[in-house]
Amino acid sequence: MPLPKPVEALWTELEAVRAEILAEADSLSQAQADWRPSEKDWSVGEVVHHLTIAEIATGKLTTKLSREAEASGRPAGFPADLTAFAPMPPAPPGPADAPAVVWPEYGRPIAELLATMRATRERSRQSIDKLATLDPRPLTFKHFRFGDLDLSQWWQLQAHHDGLHLAQIREIKRAPGFPRA
């Protein structure tokens, strides 16, 4: 069954940026994946790990919000008049760091990280299919910087987040000292 137009557009965006991330990371050796531009910077492997654990959390958020919607007796089905999702609000200024205790783990095998990233995306497709069966607008959860985001905005943030970290991966690979192999 085809996805509603805004869901299809969101999925296309998610997949496009993820394909670029995988293209950048797929051929890296373990030494390249573990290399950090400085002690304070992340490696490509850490970025990949970070994106995956963030995506898993968004999937669980989808499950939580959709279960609550079902329990509340809201009518099922994607609204026919919803032709575009509300855009993300602008990012407020200021630091955005998560605490170190949730940062990714260093030195994991890159092949394993990429396999987990791919498997996670396959499961995310189920979340997107769920998104296509409900009205995301009343399904909100507070984000620490943006405030209340509805479920479609959480997935928009996922795509945006991937894009930010894609740029980071490219910077790491361009940095002086990045291993040749």
Place this chain on the structure above:
Amino acid sequence: MKVILRNPRREVDVAGNRRVKDILRELDIIPETVLVICGDDLVTADQVVREGDTIELRPVMSGGSERAP
């Protein structure tokens, strides 16, 4: 309960049934910066986690102009 943390990966034992926000306060973590997973479920700051449960903290995506995390 066990709280799974990363960087480095470790488990912290917290005694008793506790609200999520109290656990995070004890660990010196701002609640809004993490999502808390208990089993297959995402739990919110006001929910109580039971003695035998295991919870894991995941980063909230930042978006915005800053890059990471």
